[in-house]
Amino acid sequence: MFQEPDYRENLSLMLSEVLHDIGVNERMVMRRRRHCMLRETMRIIRCRLTDNNVTTYYLGSQSEGTTTKGLDSDLDSLLLNHDCNIIQDWSEWECGKENYLMIQDENTTPGYCFLQLLLSDEPIPATVIPDEHHINDRSGRILLKNTSFNDLIQGAVNHGPSNATQGQHGxxxxxxxxxxxxxxxxxSASGWLERQGIGRWPTQDMKSYAAYTECFVVPTGxxxxxxxxxxxxxxxxxxxxCLILNLNITQIRCYVLLKMILKSLLNPQDEINVSSFMCKTVLLHCIEHTEQSIWKNNNxxxxLTYCLLELHTCVQNDCCSHFIIEENNLMAGQFTSEKKLELSKTITELIQSDGNGLLRINIDDLGQRLQVKLNMVLHGDYNFPTLLEIHQHIMTGGYINIAAGTSHCHKLVLNYFNNKSIMTMKQSVSKLMxxxxxxxxxxxxxxxLLAPFIFTTYGSVLASSSIxxxxxxxxxxxVWLSAGLNSDISSSRxxxxxxxxxxxxxxxAELILRHTEQQYYSYPVLPFCNCCRAxxxxxxxxxxxxxxxxxxxCIKHITAFCVRFIQxxxxxxxxxxxxxxxxxxxxxxxxxHQLDYWMDWAVVxxxxxxxxxQYKIYRHQQRHQDQQQALSKFIRTIEIDENLSTHRETALNILGQCMEQENKPQQALKCYLLSFQxxxxxxxxxxxxxKLLSRVLAGQ
Incomplete structure (x- = not known):
């Protein structure tokens, strides 16, 4: 395939260019990370405001920036419940909390533990089984079953420790x-802090930071x-x-290639033979055991070959040691003998192909793009998305996801406010500041991004009280209503x-509406709602x-969120x-659905x-022509705006009442029936x- 003596260096550079062109470059990696971290931070803020004892972290490819459009990676979120205190030493026990002692003995698999229930009023083991989620073991200890988390997320499917939720279209x-x-x-992870690899990676600063991050236990055996x-x-x-966020672009590209190989060649038809986490672990071991100088684009x-060789060794030996907790074998019990032989053969062929095997990868047109770079085919034979188009896709998707995260957090805060006093709401706003x-x-x-929505709601609640x-x-x-005016292009106004x-x-009111309408048509505004799945x-x-x-x-100027009023x-x-x-x-x-609490609000x-x-105001001011013009715009918006998917029925209900006020009962009934459909x-x-039929029958 390649005749030049330095073909590996040339191929490496061309492969790096292809990955750059599909969005695996420093700028896009950093953008993906920021988008995800912003959403994570908003959720953390929301929990602080609502006295929620669960912290959400976004982990995996989306937060690391190690994905592409074609890889279509899931959003991995970890919901950390702080109600329980998991301790390794009796000095860590806390009075009044649900305490569990982490037990690792001859009965636990390396990297795993049992959780023994302790009393909440004194640091001694519990002796009474409190519920069906606990069980006595042969030693008389009361242990927490990992099934205690099952079915906590409605509509999710259990995959090991996780609950998978299918995303809406798009x-x-x-x-x-x-x-x-x-x-x-x-x-069990303390040895890693002292371990030193050839490349002196991870650095001591990374390890020191890692040692201060939270670790946790997840419900799977x-x-x-x-x-x-x-x-x-x-x-x-x-x-x-933390370690992935400190990789250079070549290391990230190597990881993305490994995931493409998994999806295309090792895990065909959505089989899960080798996981992306195993590949991540293999990559980290390879980085630790090599000089940092080799991780360059021209190499x-x-x-990649070094990582594949290491992966092959892991498959052959049925052993892939967790990077931090070495005794945890990620491949224990993972493969049958037949599957092991099959994987070994595929990886060996890929290594021996000396890059030729990458041409078979269709994800993000990687193989075809590489053929074009190598002059194996003419560029005119393909119509690849340009770097600009991919950049626009990543940025647009990221901003829509941020908007969705903002809307979701706002909805959860409103649900909290709905049952709280004004004083409690004031305390939450103080925490927000x-x-x-x-x-x-x-x-x-x-x-x-988040605060203006909350300021507006708080101001509106105060206004409702004074009205x-x-x-x-x-x-x-x-004051608070004014502070929230720039939440988006329209909803707070x-x-x-x-x-x-x-x-x-x-x-x-009319002045604000006129200004809002002008602003709405000055930008390419996207109507946005996250009240339910759409x-x-x-x-x-x-x-x-x-x-x-x-x-x-810019989200503030190009999105029009739905308007939410709590009771x-x-x-x-x-x-x-x-x-x-x-x-x-x-x-x-x-x-x-359990998340349909917004149906007790007025949302439009x-x-x-x-x-x-506008229709109501012009009607009150007896500006008949303006009134009819507003009504026509109202009707046209309902008919043609394809993004009114969540609250179109509400708009139809309001329009029906306008038609009643216009003394057009038949049109009103048509609106209500369309809404009902x-x-x-x-x-x-x-x-x-x-009501309408009652009035018609009464001759009113």
Whole structure:
């Protein structure tokens, strides 16, 4: 295939160029990481505000930036429950907490442990089994079963320690791993802190940082365990993430190639023979045992071959030692003899092909792109996505995911606020301000995205309270409503307009609406909602261009979030929209998902709400022509906007009431029936239909 003496160096450089062209370059890796870390930081902030004792970490390919469009990697999230205290030494026991002693003995697989229940009021073992999640072992110890986490995430499928959730169309799937934190760094990992490789990697600074990260136990037993339901795997994922974040671009490219080889050649048809975590571990061992100077772009093929040789040795010996906890064999009980022979043969052929085997990889057109680089085929035979197009795809996807994360965190905060006093809400807002004043850079960036939505809700709740008392908006409410105006292009502004409308201040409300409409059509705005599972919104070429050229703060100018009112804001909600807060009958409640708590709120997409408010204001001001123009825009938005997938039925319900006010009962009924077709359960349309028919029959 290659005749030049230095073909390995030439091939390495061309392979590096191909990987650069498909988005595996320093800029895109850093962008992917930042997008994921921003979402993680927002979730951590949300937990602090809502007194939630669970910390979410995003791990794996998405947070590491070690993925491509073709690899289609899952989003791996670890949900760390701090309610339990996992200790290795009696001095770590805490009064009033649920304490478990980590046990590693002759009955546990290396890298795994049992969790023995201790009393919460004194540091001694418990003697009474509290529930079905615990069991007595032969030594009389009360141990926690790893099945205690099963079915905690509704709609998820158990895959070992994780719960897999299928993503909406256009979004990646999610793997949720539920875990308990350990009080201290695991003793079984202490040897790694002293280990020194040839390349003096990881550095002492990396190891020192890793030793201060949290480690945890995840609910899964070893495949070769005698007690699979009692074992918990000891995990150092945060330390491993630290190591991956410190790899150079050649090492990252080598890892991406290994994952492409897995998906294309070693794990065909979605089989799981060798995992990407095994490949990551092999890579880390190879980096540790080589000089750092070899990990360069012109040596990529040699580095990849070295990793494949190491992987082949692991498969042959049925042994792949965990990078940090060496005695944990990741391949124990993994392969049958037939599968081992098959994998060994495939890896050997790939090594012996001297790069030729990479031409068989179709993921991200890698093989075809490489053939073009090598002048084996003409470039005109293929129409590959350009680097700019891939860059736009990565940036747009990242910003949409950040928007989804912002919306999700806002929804969870609203659910917390819905049942809390104004004083408790004020305390949460005070906690939020800490991240603005004392937070690190990433926390401050996350604050800028999330805080305006929370400020607006808090201001609206205060306004609702003062409107209920004296039909006035208190000065404090105005301060917070103003602080939240730049949440996005429209939703917070529409809330403020709704507040003024509710107090009868039509002039100020109309001014805000007019300005909001002008802004909406000055940018390539994307209507966005994350209230329930829906397909990823369709985006325009102009939207993608803006995403590729600007920082994540541009989200504020190119997204229009849905407008959410919790019941504490009811005095700021137009009467026509208040019905949405009471959409569910007792029978409807049975058919609701556990995450459908937003159905007890009034939620509407921005643009329909804007035109509805304009219609109501112009009707009040007796500006008939403007009123009819607003109504026409309202109707056209519902008919043509393909991104109103979540709340289209609400828009139709409001439009139906406008039609009733226009004395057009037939058109109103048509709106309600269309709404009912979209959502047969938990829909206020059934009330409107009954009311309308009652009035028609009464001759009103």
């Amino acid at each position: 979004f990646c799937d999610s793997d949720h791993v539920l875990a308990y934190p350990c009080k201290s760094w695991p003793q 070893s495949k070769v365990s005698e007690y699979p339901e009692l074992e918990w795997r000891i995990s150092t994922s945060l330390a491993e993430r 990529l093929l040699t580095c 800490i991240f603005r004043n004392n937070g690190k850079r990433l926390q401050q960036a996350a604050f800028k 209920g008392e004296n039909n006035q908006v208190s000065p404090e409410a105005c 529409l809330k403020l307009a709704s507040v003024f409308y509710s107090t009868g201040d039509m002039e100020r 397909a990823r919104p369709a985006v325009s070429a102009e939207f993608m261009r803006v995403c590729s050229e600007q920082s994540e703060n 504490k804001e009811i005095n700021c909600v137009p009467r026509e929209l208040q019905y949405e807060m009471f959409r569910s009958t007792q029978d409807d409640m049975i058919h609701r 997409d921005s643009l329909p709400f804007l035109y509805f408010l 979209l959502r047969a359960r938990n829909n206020a349309a059934k009330f409107h239909i009954c």
